[in-house]
Amino acid sequence: MAAVGTDAAKVPKLELDNLSVVYRGRAGTLIEAVRDMSLQIADKPGHGEVVVFLGPSGCGKSSILRTVAGLQPATRGEVRLDGVRVDGPSRDRGMVFQQYTSFPWRTVIQNVEYGLEIAGVPARQRRERAMDVIGKVGLTEFAHQLPKSLSGGMKQRVAIARTLVNKPRVLLLDEPFGALDPFVRWEMQSLVLEISRRDDSTILFITHDVEEAVYVADTIFVLSPRPATILHRVDVPFFQSRDPKLKASNEFRDVERRVLDMMYASQAPKAGKDG
Ligand SMILES: Nc1ncnc2c1ncn2[C@@H]1O[C@H](COP(=O)(O)OP(=O)(O)OP(=O)(O)O)[C@@H](O)[C@H]1O
Ligand SMILES: [Mg+2]
Structure with a gap:
């Protein structure tokens, strides 16, 4: 490609x-959620990447994602996507929330088409693109059902499809599978891996489940308790075949144990001295 060797090639994707993200609480108290966080995610043309933020409850994980989404302004510092400063929401950064969000009166396909409707895409194209994405998340048979007739896992597939239809450059998943039972959760983890391989997309994924993190991540950022700072960056070895059997392997368990130790160490009471 022409860009090789130029500065353009070195601009990180994200x-x-x-x-830093600081909220102003009720009585004017300041709540610092994210502190001086710097990281770079390189673009890897030809394959996607899953970046996981793993951290204790309330540490500031959602604040990071909302800032990347442009839903929450940075208090200091900034987020850049392809070198361009983020200063508001955009369809190139699609977010899926922990709580299932969709229009209950719209069918699956109408929900998925929504973003395209807003963008003024003609009806026929809209329908084609929506059906394509619905197929990718395995819901073809349910395209004309209302969300209330779907299971929790299926509802989250709709939420993911609604985001994917906009072809986002970055997919932001904020603990999307927290409410699902383990079996469905495994299926959804596989779906995330499939999307990252197929769509060459960067996925930022939040969880506080260590096994889930190690299973889906190429890179894990282990965060401190609030305010969130990066304690460790773990590059997860590329496991040839990420399938449920992998989770039982020694190689996998070793990485999991290492990450668990990092998390325990970060939460243990400090023994007198700092740092
Ligand atoms: N809009 C807001 N106004 C004031 N404080 C907020 C706001 N949003 C979040 N906070 C506070 O910022 C801190 C970090 O919240 P955040 O939701 O980012 O954490 P989290 O790591 O996603 O938590 P969880 O694991 O429970 O989802 C918390 O103390 C929270 O109370
Ligand atoms: Mg959260």
């Missing part, structure tokens, strides 16, 4: 540059 960059957090000294990002």
Whole structure:
């Protein structure tokens, strides 16, 4: 490609540059959720990447994702996507929330088409693109059902499809599978891996489940308790075949144990001295 060797080739796909997020609480108290966080995610043409933020409850994980989504302004520092500063929501950064969000009066396909409707895409194209994405998340048979007739896992597939139909550059998943039972959760993890391989997309994924993190991640950022800072970056070895059998392997368990130790160490009471 022409860009090889130029500066353009070095621009990270996603960059957090000294990002801090501070909320103002009720009585004017300041709540610091994210402190001076910097990280870079390189673009890897030809294959997607799953980046996991793993951290204790309330540490600031959702704040990071909402800032990348442009739903929450940075207090200091900034987020850049392809070198361009994020300053509001955009369809190139699609977010899926922990709580299932869709229009209950719209069928699956009408929900998935919604973003395209807003963008003024003609009806026929809309329908084609929506059906294509619905197929990819395995819901073809349910396209004309209302969300209330679907299981929790299926509802989250709709939420993912609604986001994917906009062809986002970055997919933001904020603990999307927290409410699902383990079996459905495994299926959904496989779906995330499939999407990252097929769509060459960068996926930021939040969880506080260590096994889930190790299973889906190429890179894990282990976060401190609030305010979130990066304690460790773990590059997960590329497991040839990520399938449920992998989870029982020694190689997998070793990585999992290492990450667990990092998390325990970060939450243990400090023994007198800092750092
Ligand atoms: N809009 C807001 N106004 C004030 N404080 C907020 C707001 N949103 C989040 N906070 C506070 O910021 C801190 C981090 O919240 P955040 O939702 O980012 O954490 P989290 O790691 O996603 O938590 P969880 O694991 O429970 O989802 C918390 O103390 C929370 O109370
Ligand atoms: Mg959260």
